Amino acid sequence: MRLLLINPSNPFVSVVKLKESRWNRYRIWKPLSLMILAGLTPPEWEVSIVDENLGVPDYLAMSRPDLVGITAFTSQANRAYEIATHFRNIGVPVVMGGIHATMCLNEVIERVDSVVTGEAEGIWAQVLDEAWHNSLKRRYDGGLANICDVPFARHDLLATGYALGAIQTTRGCPLNCNFCSVTSFNGAYYRQRPISDVVQEFQSIREKRVLVVDDNLIGTSFKHITRTKDLFRAMVHAKLRKEWIAQVTINFADDEELLTLAAKAGCKGVFIGFETHTQEGLLELGKKFNFLKNRNFRASVQRIQQHGMLVAGSFIIGLDIDEQGIGRRIAKVASQYGVDNLNVLFLTPLPGTRLWDQMSTEGRITLDTFPEDWKYYTLAFPVVQYKHLSQDRIIEEMLSCDRDFYSMSHILRRVCRNLWQNRQPLISLVGNLSFRRNFQLNCKTYADFKRYLGNSHN
Numbered sequence: 001m002r003l004l005l006i007n008p009s010n011p012f013v014s015v016v017k018l019k020e021s022r023w024n025r026y027r028i029w030k031p032l033s034l035m036i037l038a039g040l041t042p043p044e045w046e047v048s049i050v051d052e053n054l055g056v057p058d059y060l061a062m063s064r065p066d067l068v069g070i071t072a073f074t075s076q077a078n079r080a081y082e083i084a085t086h087f088r089n090i091g092v093p094v095v096m097g098g099i100h101a102t103m104c105l106n107e108v109i110e111r112v113d114s115v116v117t118g119e120a121e122g123i124w125a126q127v128l129d130e131a132w133h134n135s136l137k138r139r140y141d142g143g144l145a146n147i148c149d150v151p152f153a154r155h156d157l158l159a160t161g162y163a164l165g166a167i168q169t170t171r172g173c174p175l176n177c178n179f180c181s182v183t184s185f186n187g188a189y190y191r192q193r194p195i196s197d198v199v200q201e202f203q204s205i206r207e208k209r210v211l212v213v214d215d216n217l218i219g220t221s222f223k224h225i226t227r228t229k230d231l232f233r234a235m236v237h238a239k240l241r242k243e244w245i246a247q248v249t250i251n252f253a254d255d256e257e258l259l260t261l262a263a264k265a266g267c268k269g270v271f272i273g274f275e276t277h278t279q280e281g282l283l284e285l286g287k288k289f290n291f292l293k294n295r296n297f298r299a300s301v302q303r304i305q306q307h308g309m310l311v312a313g314s315f316i317i318g319l320d321i322d323e324q325g326i327g328r329r330i331a332k333v334a335s336q337y338g339v340d341n342l343n344v345l346f347l348t349p350l351p352g353t354r355l356w357d358q359m360s361t362e363g364r365i366t367l368d369t370f371p372e373d374w375k376y377y378t379l380a381f382p383v384v385q386y387k388h389l390s391q392d393r394i395i396e397e398m399l400s401c402d403r404d405f406y407s408m409s410h411i412l413r414r415v416c417r418n419l420w421q422n423r424q425p426l427i428s429l430v431g432n433l434s435f436r437r438n439f440q441l442n443c444k445t446y447a448d449f450k451r452y453l454g455n456s457h458n
């Protein structure tokens with residue numbers, strides 16, 4: 001029996017725009033969910049993975065699978081349905097799982113043969129067995145997996161074309177920020193994989209560079225940090241010789257031993273969600289823990305950088321407190337913090353989040369022709385009514401932020417600093433140029449988006 005697993009593309013997501021920007025090739029990650037599903041699949045199935053981010057194949061020319069499994073974030077849902085329709089039309093059953101299928105079960109179940117909600121580890125074997133015997137159910141629920149059951153992902157699949165491999169060491173987050181899906185999807189309990197599994201799996205990754213996909217690698221308590229340090233020690237001991245990047249909270253900067261061990265274990269950069277520079281903003285987003293009293297963000301960023309790591313900062317634009325001028329303000333704050341890269345996203349209600357409930361109750365969701373409009377839920381489009389900023393205005397704010405932060409003079413200043421500090425100047429240059437190019441491409445994308453809004457949503 002042949003199983004084909006598919007990661008759908010969304011043309012609005014920058015990593016897909018490889019033709020328009022060659023810099024994006026350095027940002028392509030392997031789709032971990034499908035590699036884990038492949039890892040859970042018994043050997044009697046012949047598994048292959050198609051990642052449409054690297055190009056959409058001619059499905060008709062491929063040998064016909066017996067079962068298709070599709071994953072999708074919300075922004076990939078439209079394309080997922082197109083693929084599902086194609087395979088169902090030729091008589092191949094389609095199973096869909098992942099975050100969108102879990103949050104929008106009723107929508108998805110109308111468009112595929114079977115939906116798997118939650119995490120797959122506890123249920124995938126049963127799904128396959130019933131597919132094998134032609135008795136697929138319409139719905140399965142994996143719930144939250146026992147973290148020790150997470151298998152090694154099939155890192156041997158998808159051999160070429162990727163800048164980074166991927167691995168996951170923890171799941172879940174207790175913090176439940178209002179815009180984020182993680183607590184409702186992966187649960188509030190922070191689950192950590194056994195250290196020996198993580199180290200062994202790291203060794204099986206082919207790529208030199210790896211994305212640790214954890215939402216927060218260091219966790220939220222002393223106990224979590226102690227485990228993270230043990231993990232780093234084991235990675236050093238195993239002489240992995242991998243270079244990796246991960247998402248952490250700013251609290252990463254508060255523990256010198258943690259920073260030293262992370263750098264020794266191969267950490268080359270961290271991604272930190274600052275979200276906003278004001279206390280009111282953090283309260284609005286429910287991200288209170290970022291607001292440690294008297295935290296000096298610049299000093300915190302510098303402490304991380306002193307260990308040779310790059311810091312990419314993420315901010316959200318479109319909070320109720322944001323007014324005209326917020327774009328340039330964010331660019332200025334990010335420069336003051338001294339981050340090496342800046343990623344600004346529009347405040348976007350994703351299904352299943354507290355923000356979604358709030359925005360829909362208040363009738364503020366403007367792009368609401370679903371499923372068509374899901375493709376704009378990439379956090380790079382303004383999909384709701386913002387309190388003080390019209391849709392045109394907020395796009396201008398986003399562009400002015402990027403124009404400012406990614407001006408050639410600012411890029412050169414940052415890269416010279418990296419050179420001077422001997423802190424990955426090349427990666428910093430590539431990262432900055434990639435963001436700058438995507439900003440240029442976005443100008444055209446926004447013009448098209450405004451036309452779409454004008455025509456279909458008045």
Ligand code: B12
Binds near residue numbers: 032070145213214
């Ligand atoms: C890594 C990551 C990325 C990487 C993806 C790399 C890659 N190639 O996979 C990058 C940086 C590219 C990325 C981009 C985006 N991301 Co992202 N990302 C994540 C992150 C941190 C981890 C995802 C992951 O790999 N998890 C590990 C795997 C094993 O878990 P999983 O995907 O959930 O899969 C399990 C189950 O869902 C299930 N499953 C999944 N698929 C299938 C399919 C079948 C058939 C079955 C049976 C089961 C099944 O089984 C798996 C094992 O249990 C998540 C947060 C999170 N905790 O999930 C956010 C997250 C998925 N991202 C999110 C968002 C919003 C985005 C972006 C839209 C915006 C952005 N700029 O971040 C873009 C969109 C990309 C696109 N293509 O459209 C949201 C999605 C919410 C939603 N409703 O869609 C999340 C949840 C974060 C959040 N704060 O809410 N992301």
Ligand code: SF4
Binds near residue numbers: 215
């Ligand atoms: S944004 Fe980060 S800290 Fe907040 S709930 Fe999501 S994963 Fe947790």
